[in-house]
Amino acid sequence: MDGTRSYRAMQGIDFVFRPLQPEDLPEVLEIERQGYARPWSESVFLDCFRDNYRLWAICHGDRLVGYAIVAYQFDEAHLLNLCVGRASRGQGAGRELLRYLVARSIHDGMHQVLLEVRRSNEGAAALYLSEGFEEIGVRPGYYPGVDGAEDARVMKLDLHT
Secondary structure, X not given: OOOOEEEEOOOOOEEEXXXXXXXXXXXXXXXXXXXOOOOOOHHHHHHOOOOOEEEEEEEEOOEEEEEEEEEEEOOEEEEEEEEEXXXXXXXXXXXXXXXXXXXXXXXXXXXXXXXXXXXXOHXXXXXXXXXXXXXXXXXXXXXXXXXXXXXXXXXXXXXXX
């Protein structure tokens, strides 16, 4: 696998997956601001360009529509951030990006994918559950919020069962 793959989603949209590059950061930061009340900073994204991280872009045509940041630790892939721009939501981009990063994690020898999701983010939690993730715990006060901290649902997907 060279890291780039094309895929036609169920809705007939052609997506291309490729490694995220530092020059993608202006688009990534705009998508990040659309998706989160407390978005990651450019310096946080730059810090992810390391050997044990996988940064994936999902594109429609030549337009970046979403991204995923995954940290590899031993035999575990930790999904740190997955976000799709507003204009591309509801078209299968998030689901296809999740499936892609899971396939890449399997290819790279990972045994499980872990993630945290805000308790209030019911749409994301439903996506993860529909793709085979199971809730394994809660991290109290994990996410900063406008009105105080918010709990995170911890989820995992076993890759070699």
